[in-house]
Amino acid sequence: MTELLYLHDSYLKEFDAAVAAVSSETVTLDRTAFYPGGGGQPSDAGQLRWPGAQARVVETKRDGSSVWYHLEGPAPSEGQLVHGILDWDRRFAIMRHHSALHVLVGAVYRLFGALVTGGAIYPDRARMDFSLEDLSKDRVGAIETEANRVIGENRRILVRFVSREEFERSDLTRLARNLLPPEIQEVRVIEIEGFDAQADGGTHVANTSQIGKLVVTKTENKGKTNRRLEIALTAG
Numbered sequence: 001m002t003e004l005l006y007l008h009d010s011y012l013k014e015f016d017a018a019v020a021a022v023s024s025e026t027v028t029l030d031r032t033a034f035y036p037g038g039g040g041q042p043s044d045a046g047q048l049r050w051p052g053a054q055a056r057v058v059e060t061k062r063d064g065s066s067v068w069y070h071l072e073g074p075a076p077s078e079g080q081l082v083h084g085i086l087d088w089d090r091r092f093a094i095m096r097h098h099s100a101l102h103v104l105v106g107a108v109y110r111l112f113g114a115l116v117t118g119g120a121i122y123p124d125r126a127r128m129d130f131s132l133e134d135l136s137k138d139r140v141g142a143i144e145t146e147a148n149r150v151i152g153e154n155r156r157i158l159v160r161f162v163s164r165e166e167f168e169r170s171d172l173t174r175l176a177r178n179l180l181p182p183e184i185q186e187v188r189v190i191e192i193e194g195f196d197a198q199a200d201g202g203t204h205v206a207n208t209s210q211i212g213k214l215v216v217t218k219t220e221n222k223g224k225t226n227r228r229l230e231i232a233l234t235a236g
């Protein structure tokens with residue numbers, strides 16, 4: 001079982017861990033700051049270093065309660081203590097876009113009551129699909145204005161955990177279909193203070209001031225009641 005350090009500290013760039021198991025070019029560690037992918041957020045890349053050697057982490061993947069590292073280069077042996085280093089520029093860019101999507105989702109929900117049907121995050125852009133029929137130019141303009149208003153308020157972005165019962169009684173999902181697995185007893189919530197809170201397993205910036213300015217770069221019709229918004233960020 002891998003301890004998921006990023007759930008509590010999204011800003012962890014380096015960490016020490018022990019190799020728990022090795023299988024051809026993949027290893028699993030007892031703890032990880034690398035995000036293993038999921039919820040539209042891609043997995044992290046970076047390096048593992050240990051005395052006398054290092055390997056490139058190309059991808060990380062979750063398998064049950066373990067996170068596996070796909071390596072390029074030599075593989076450390078079981079029990080080896082390693083130092084993990086994330087490609088921080090890429091991860092931070094992904095965090096900015098992930099947080100931007102939450103602001104976008106909150107804005108679309110507040111303005112039009114629309115829920116999310118899918119999405120994807122990249123280091124240089126992100127997109128979200130909404131259950132929405134009308135996405136006129138005026139509406140896109142209103143969404144962009146509202147999102148940038150919230151970003152400009154320098155709101156804190158907080159991580160908290162709630163019980164499954166509290167989650168089910170609350171309004172903490174913006175997904176059209178709620179896919180919470182039955183074994184989950186504690187739900188992680190990302191809260192943009194005073195604006196929006198959503199169940200989420202990804203990594204986020206600590207304050208909306210780190211997002212920059214949001215621009216809607218593209219809209220797409222993905223079906224009768226499905227609209228896609230693509231966004232990009234400028235440095236502010």
Ligand SMILES: [Zn+2]
Nearest residue numbers: 039098200202
């Ligand atoms: Zn999210």
